[in-house]
Amino acid sequence: MQEFLQQVVNGLTVGSVYSLVALGYTMVYGILRLINFAHGEMFMVGSYLALSTVSVLGMGQVASGSLGGILLVFLISMTAVAGLGVLVERVAYRPLRRASRLAPIVSALGASIFLQNAIMLIYGTRFKVFPEKLIPQISWEVGGVKITLMRVVILVVSLLLMAALYTLVQKTQLGAAIRACALDHDTARLMGIDVDRIVSLVFIIGPALGAAAGVMVGMFYYQINFVIGWTYGIRAFTAAILGGIGNIPGAMLGGLILGVLETLGAGYISPGWKDAISFFLLILILIVRPTGILGERVAEKV
């Protein structure tokens, strides 16, 4: 039982990272009906930018970084990646808004390959290591379950960001505009909504959340590689499908469920098959219930 609970705690940590990244996929899909294959790379670039910021500031070498310093790392990484997201949308997706469905897929894959190789050329192919002392190594025992400070940070930051996004989308006028665009671009335009601005906004929010996830993964696992964009990206995408693509609470739920299932699977079945779990789940969901757990609206799209 204790081991089971420990796995669930571990799973929730990983799952909240998937949720954050999944939000980017689901929002872009909701508005543009586009699988943004480059979104995983946003996460990866966020992680690398955090690493660079940490080493420039000389944080974590002797003592753990201050709260302000860590916030600065988050801020720099999220802002820069949001800019990158807008840039990718402008260059690779906007000219294809009216093209066939094949063209944006290829363009997105191209953007993904480009970013991955750009990072590889800049940072090299080897694993890059974060300083270990960045976050103080505190942990608590609750009923025999070990909970480290970093896990708490990941979970709390993710939940806060998700709550902020949820409020933005559901309670504000801007959120109403986003939801209107997801339903119908042309009608939204008739209602006086600047659709291009909303699309840009989505490409700010999604990548910024992805970057935050990337920063936390770097601080948690200590080492990053240029392929993490793909490995985390595909899982986050599975999470988005699992919850119902285009559905924001669905992406959050999907991420947490996927994280827990994956950790349990790795613990109780075999770690070698861990990577396959998300794919099995993905295929199963698409065959049995393509709308996902919380999705309804996209039914006619399948």
Added chain:
Amino acid sequence: MDRYLKAIPPRAWYVAAGLLLVVYPFLTNDYWIDVANFFGIYAMLGLSLNIIVGYAGLFNLGHAAFYAVGAYTTAIINTTFHVPILWLVPLSALTAAGFAYLIARPILHLRGDYLCIVTIGFGEIVRITLVNNPLGLTGGPNGVLGIGRPSLFGLIIKQPLHFYFLIWAFVLLIVLGTKRLEESRIGRAWNYIREDALAAAAMGIDVARMKLLAFVIGAALAGVAGNIYASKMAVISPDSFTFWESVVMFSIVVLGGVGSIPGILVGTFGMFVLPELFRGFSSARMLVFGAAMIAMMIFRPQGLLPSQRWRRAMVDETVGLPAAGLSKTS
């Protein structure tokens, strides 16, 4: 530019290409012959995926799975039972086709992006399975070693030059075969389904069966390519069948010109031969490639040598406006 090219009769192109194909290996060295060999293998893969993506319009981003099934069938049976490689060609085609039949059946009702995602999933599951070495068959991450060489009429095919003729003979066969298929009843049915599945069904085409057929034939040809790849390399490992391999095949089809056989050959040329010419920048190669994919989709979404049908299909139906940049090329 297009106008001058069209003035040359198609037969002249075929004769020139045929001559070049025969003369080429005697004008160059082993290195360049091997470049042509890989060109041939990827041309086969492109042509096989073209049946699925180009003719039937099914977005398959997991084609490496079928290629892997073909390659591993050959590798495992050859190394354990010492069955000659060329005898295993039909068997590799059959296992890949059977595998495609099994996985394609439940997912055929999915459209566009969703199909794309499921095929990515299947591709990755196949790769992970190969890494995990089920029943000790696939050799795990190291793969299968010591695969035999093919032999034909007592001649053991070992040198790049010999492989060159074997591979290009297969490419030629596949080109002729897919050309016939394209113009057949089946090919026309595929085109119809791609343009409008509902209307096709109304005209009495068994849509599900035709889609399945596209998957099965495409996979069988990928299996053949896998067989040749295994014997050419003598060692195969899961690293050769990653998602990016599927992306490369998909890009060959889309960048060359969906549904067009000359387009596939040109696309493969662009992917494999041009980078060889610029080896100096080899590290930035994929960077340029990614940028080229985006640029192509913006400025020439119909591909380098598009088929007539797709030329129209790449124009947006709902608005009736040409896709960005399309108007400049006509």
